[in-house]
Amino acid sequence: MSDWLPKSAAGKRWLGLAPSYFVIGIFMLVPMIIMGVFSFLEPNPYGGVKPVGSFAAYVKIFFEYDLEDQLVFNPGYINIIFRSFQLSFGATLLCLVFGFPVAYYITLQPENRRNFYIYLVTIPFWTNLLIRTFAWIIILGRGGVIETPLLATGIIEKSLRMMYTDGAIAIGLTYSYLPLMVLPIYASLEKLDFRLLEAASDLYANRFEVMTKVVIPLCKPGIIAGCLLVFIPCLGAFIAPNLLGGGKKLMLGSLVQFQFASARNWPFGAALSMLLLSAVVIVLIFYARAAKNRAAMEGSA
């Protein structure tokens, strides 16, 4: 029955991994390399590229040609990139402030109830992101759930215009990725030895110090992991800026999509994707370094 299987352990090992390598290699790794190459080519006005090497796509991020065909600095795209980082950072911070106490509260519960809380945290995460963001249009929009009662009771007199603002995008991003903050923090808090808190308290640490000097340092890996898991998808977000920002307040993700769907400048879209990808790689390298340092410190302690 198994005659066709390779005999050696190494042979079997690579046979088992071959399909994963094949699919992810061909349909993910190779496409990313091609994308990198495309970012150094010239655009074809009807979409696609011309096989002519050029740095134009990267130059376009910073400069534009004025009427006299001179390169002048253009802050437009830089502003969008900066806004993306700002909004992602803001959403990450909101998730942390909002999510940490919840993760901590869940840890304090008896075990069977803990599982149920975690189930409740994960449910929205597995439902469609598009649908959940759409729900916020009904809540924040003109004549929506927040405005209507305020208008009816005369607390406000005209529309609050909450939609199509940075605030709306930040709420949408926070809402989208909040479970990704709570879960890793919970995972590291769950391992926390609560006797350490007692010990700190016996040594005259007050409640605030117990939290800031014992709990938070001990669950730092979870906090960092949570921040990364929120920050990275925020940076490339497309749905929240498009639906809640009205497609006018662009972020990096929606700008990339725009280059392929409407502007038909593939090399520029590819260059922006490369920029996004390098930002992610830099963040991940920092994370790996921090994890390594921590492991080294724990090893020596």
Place this chain on the structure above:
Amino acid sequence: MSDQMHQAAANKGKKMLPVGHYRGLGAWTIVFFIFLYLPIVVLVFYSFNANRMVMNWGGFGIDWYLKAFQNDDIQKAVWNSLIVATAATIFSTAIATIGALVLARGGNFRGKTVSLGLITLPLMVPEIVTAVAVLIFFSAIGMNWGLGNVIIAHITFCIPFAFMPIRARLEGMDTSMEQAARDLYASEWETFRYVTVPLLMPGIVAGAMLAFVISMDDFIITLMVGGAGSTTLPVYIYSMIRRGLTPEINAVCTVLLFVSIAIVTAYWVVSKKSQTDTVH
């Protein structure tokens, strides 16, 4: 009355909380869950709006559900979604299972970290980057299989989601049963087929369910990769939102929402069962 209240408040203030407990955590958590679930409740509530405009309440009605069910485009999109998700689930789960067997049981070997990194690569790369890269790739090699392109893209990013629960299950499983089978003269294949696979089944089912949900919910990659004929349900919902808000969108969304919740709940039950199984 007010005296009693003062008394109660004073008592509450005096009662010492145990170390590590903080006031207001429970209330904060309640606010958190309201924030998390309010949009879902609002969405479902307005799907029963009889009015043509989502936000103007015009009485209770299920007309929009009936309308959505009769909409040919929605039916076609649902079919496309189901075809893509089923194909992506079958292939990604199969690929992830054998990959997980090697990585969890193959001991330490050169290239293990790299292999793990490659399999989880779709989790690290922002979705929009994956979408763009795959779009460029298909256009560069001139591949235009319609729904086939979408299926291939979905198989790729579903692999890590199927992989994680299967690997977790494998790492929690002890090998004594398999050793016993080998001692009783079962061949390697028989051991795998009649011992390993049945023990691993809860992990495989859990992985398949996650892959299915992820594929059903994917929007950005399908939007970019899919052509005119390969509209899936989320892509169709997006086009509906752009055309104008009617409760029909809410009705479709509500149905999709409950399908996802049902599958995730089933996943939860299966993985909890698999956890308790491994303990014994």
